[in-house]
Every structure is written in structure tokens, then in C-alpha cells.
Amino acid sequence: MSTAPTPGAAATGLPTLYRAVEAVTAERHRALRLRPALRLAAATRTGALPVAMEEMALLGRHLPLVFADAAPHVPVVLLRLADGDAPRGLAPDGTWQAGSYVPVHLRRYPFLLVPSGTAPDQLVLCLDPQAECLSSEEGEPLFDAEGKPTLLLQQAFTTARDAEAAFRRTAEFSATLGRLGLLTPSTAKVPRPGGPLQVTGFRAVDRAALGRLDGAALAALRDAGQLEAIYAHLGSIQGFAEMP
DSSP: OEEOOOOSBOTTSSBTTOSOOEEOOHHHHTTOEEOHHHHGGGGGGOSEEEOOGGGHHHHTTTSOEEEESSTTOOEEEESOSSTTOOOTTBOTTOOBOSSSOOOHHHHHTTEEEEEOSSOTTSEEEEEOTTOTTEESSSSEESBOTTSOBOHHHHHHHHHHHHHHHHHHHHHHHHHHHHHTTOEEEEEEEEOOTTSOEEEEEEEEEOHHHHHTOOHHHHHHHHHTTHHHHHHHHHHHGGGGGGOO
């Protein structure tokens, strides 16, 4: 039996979890409300979430971290290994249980910064109108009675902005690993009651290739904060055996 970890983008070309996006405006979304309790529950729809380089050390203590097999080989945290598995780290009610740290990708959902069609250097706050955590009947409002953004929406913009910057740095991290020849197609065999589960379709850092790097290359990885993320990934792979 085999399975392929979910890459960092959905078939729509949008990031994982997002099914559509539209610019947030008071005219269109004045009545919308956010139900925070359902935000995390969205993760039950996927087997993996993209992660930022800076959060790998936190997440790797509880869940396996691997790299998507398809370019640009983004790092992802695995929530399940096969269809039908219960997502590890999430309770049935959507409560995050894998430590106290929630991945930034999940914290920004259902909001997303998207380049403006008229000025690509400018980013526009968007939302997924199909998100289960959005409602016109209950939850915390996005706009006040005067049509001005509430504190919740302002915080959503800040989180989305910080996430965008983090994922750009992560893209540079993945590109560096590729340029150094450190990422290699990998497999994992996980014990299961009915027989071992063969996990395929992901990449991992080649320990031997990492060991062959000279001092200058290792120092560059260290100074960029990338060496810590590499070791967090390598250590987390031991978590495969503990996944149900």
C-alpha cells in the first residue's frame, strides 16, 4: 500500500485548503462573520499543510516534515499518511492538539494576500468565499456597522502579510536545498496492523549529501537560519513510525 503526501498547492493552483478567492470589500462582505472554532477544522480536508521555514522546529517535535516531490519542493507537515486516516494533531471538533503552535498557513485561512491585477507589486487581502468558517449568521464580524474593518479583519491582514513574507523566505530555502543537491526522492515504511504502509511521493534531505558540504556552504545555511530547519526536518522523520 502506498500514498503520496499532498503538495503545497491544490489542483486549482491555489494554496492547500483554498477553493476560490475574491478581494475583501465592505460592499460584498459587510455581512460576513468568522467562526474561529471552524477555522482549524478546515485542516481535516487535507493530508498535509505547507509550512514556513521558521516554524519547522516547532512543528517537527510533533509531526513529520517532508518536502513536496514536485517543484518547487515546498516543505509540508503531514497530518495523515493515507486516505481514511484520522488527521493527526486535530481533534474531531477541529481543536489543534499537536502542541500549542498552530501552523501559520492554518492561522491565516480563509484569508490570503494576492497580487493586484493592475499593480503586481501590491498585495490585496482576499478570502475564500466557500470557507466553512465564514457565515452571515454567526461569528465575529469582518466589518462594523459603518462598513469599516473590525479589529479581527485588521489582524487577519497582518497575519496574512506575515505569512506571505514567511513563505517567500521558505521558497528561497527550498531553492537553496535544490541548488545544493540536498533533496532526494524518498520513501518511508510505517508499521500498520494489516501490514506495513509504504509512503512515497515526497522528498527528504540526503544526510550523506549534507555531510559532504564544505564549511562555507554550511555556514551560509546556518547564517540564513536554514540549517536549523534542515535538522528539524531530519529529526521529525522519526515521527513516521508513530503516526496511526
